[in-house]
Amino acid sequence: MKVVVTAQGTTLDSPVDPRFGRAATFLLVDTETLEAVAHENTAAGEPQGAGTQAARAVIMLGPQAVITGHVGPRAFAVFQAAGIPIFLAERGTVREAIAAFKAGQLALADHPNV
Amino acid sequence: MKIVIASGKGGTGKTTVATNLAFLLAREGLRVAYVDCDVEEPNGHLFLQPVIEREWPIEKPVPVVESQRCTQCGRCSKACRFGAIISLPQRTVVFPELCHACGGCQLACPAGAISEKGRRVGTVRAGYAGTIQFLGGELDIGQPMSPPVIRALKETPLEADLVFLDAPPGTSCPVVETLRGADMALLVTEPTPFGLYDLQLAIRLVRALSIPAAVIVNRVVKDGEPFLQWRQRLKQLPVPVWAEIPESRAIAEAYSSGTIIAQNVPEFARELQPVMHKLKASIDEGTCRHQW
Numbered sequence: 001m002k003v004v005v006t007a008q009g010t011t012l013d014s015p016v017d018p019r020f021g022r023a024a025t026f027l028l029v030d031t032e033t034l035e036a037v038a039h040e041n042t043a044a045g046e047p048q049g050a051g052t053q054a055a056r057a058v059i060m061l062g063p064q065a066v067i068t069g070h071v072g073p074r075a076f077a078v079f080q081a082a083g084i085p086i087f088l089a090e091r092g093t094v095r096e097a098i099a100a101f102k103a104g105q106l107a108l109a110d111h112p113n114v
Numbered sequence: 115m116k117i118v119i120a121s122g123k124g125g126t127g128k129t130t131v132a133t134n135l136a137f138l139l140a141r142e143g144l145r146v147a148y149v150d151c152d153v154e155e156p157n158g159h160l161f162l163q164p165v166i167e168r169e170w171p172i173e174k175p176v177p178v179v180e181s182q183r184c185t186q187c188g189r190c191s192k193a194c195r196f197g198a199i200i201s202l203p204q205r206t207v208v209f210p211e212l213c214h215a216c217g218g219c220q221l222a223c224p225a226g227a228i229s230e231k232g233r234r235v236g237t238v239r240a241g242y243a244g245t246i247q248f249l250g251g252e253l254d255i256g257q258p259m260s261p262p263v264i265r266a267l268k269e270t271p272l273e274a275d276l277v278f279l280d281a282p283p284g285t286s287c288p289v290v291e292t293l294r295g296a297d298m299a300l301l302v303t304e305p306t307p308f309g310l311y312d313l314q315l316a317i318r319l320v321r322a323l324s325i326p327a328a329v330i331v332n333r334v335v336k337d338g339e340p341f342l343q344w345r346q347r348l349k350q351l352p353v354p355v356w357a358e359i360p361e362s363r364a365i366a367e368a369y370s371s372g373t374i375i376a377q378n379v380p381e382f383a384r385e386l387q388p389v390m391h392k393l394k395a396s397i398d399e400g401t402c403r404h405q406w
Contacts, residue, residue, distance in 0.1 A: 049197020056200045
């Protein structure tokens with residue numbers, strides 16, 4: 001399946017970016033093949049509304065789940081509206097986060113945590 | 115003539131200057147209005163104690179999406195800089211608290227699916243304090259954006275020769291909204307490094323808006339090297355100084371009991387005389403003398 005991981009860089013070995021709305025990169029990863037495509041978060045510099053715009057950009061990438069550290073109330077609402085679950089990973093690399101996700105070790109976010 | 119009382123720094127005496135100028139000029143027979151645009155923490159009514167005659171709610175227009183018509187094309191989301199309308203593959207979500215009520219999404223929608231609905235954001239009160247026309251706005255608790263309330267205040271018709279608009283502190287959107295269309299700005303500052311720094315920011319703002327400005331320095335202790343040095347730095351700024359109000363126990367006591375200081379402390383009224391003369395001269399000329 002395809003998931004989006006918020007990352008500080010553009011590869012699988014980049015650290016996870018713990019912030020959602022102002023994350024540097026959205027990495028669209030195929031959890032089976034580990035094929036990864038980096039998308040710059042163009043909403044990161046917005047003075048307001050970074051969270052909702054970033055959430056929309058991520059949803060348009062078509063993932064089945066999102067992995068990030070902290071998600072604000074409005075971005076959370078957007079993901080809820082789109083029916084996309086958010087899993088929490090604050091540390092480590094994208095590769096490690098994907099491994100933990102596949103092993104069922106990441107907690108599902110049931111409320112905003114910013 | 116519309117005069118905005120502004121400052122960069124908070125607590126320098128904007129409301130004190132605005133309410134007292136309004137009082138003194140009304141006492142001379144001018145038709146004066148006082149408009150409290152500091153809608154997040156309005157205080158002018160505490161000094162003027164107006165009798166409120168009318169009160170009405172202020173709404174800001176926010177988008178409503180008709181899902182039957184929406185094609186999920188996403189143009190509304192692209193048009194909105196504030197992320198307030200989010201078009202998703204199955205539905206479109208609106209965040210009214212992020213909306214700046216610009217109407218851009220409605221213009222961008224090719225399907226005609228967006229209409230507007232009023233959302234209450236605050237209150238405006240109108241009345242009289244003696245002969246002074248009083249207008250005051252108050253933002254509802256939890257509302258993040260004050261410009262719609264300030265705009266409503268400014269759109270309320272007044273019959274006055276002189277309108278004093280008491281601005282919020284700072285240099286951001288609410289202050290810009292208050293300043294827009296003003297004939298001049300009186301910038302109130304205090305003789306501290308913070309007062310001077312924030313005054314410079316306020317000067318940059320009024321220059322950007324091409325609004326003439328003059329400075330009133332409040333709480334001045336004239337003797338002493340620190341003030342003289344401060345005044346030297348003030349003189350390098352491109353604005354005239356219209357008054358220096360001294361630090362005084364009598365003024366502080368009148369202020370802290372919430373009264374109109376000029377009514378009780380003649381010294382204070384005297385310090386504002388030059389400002390009143392210049393304002394009256396500006397009315398007679400129908401313009402402001404100091405231009406950028």
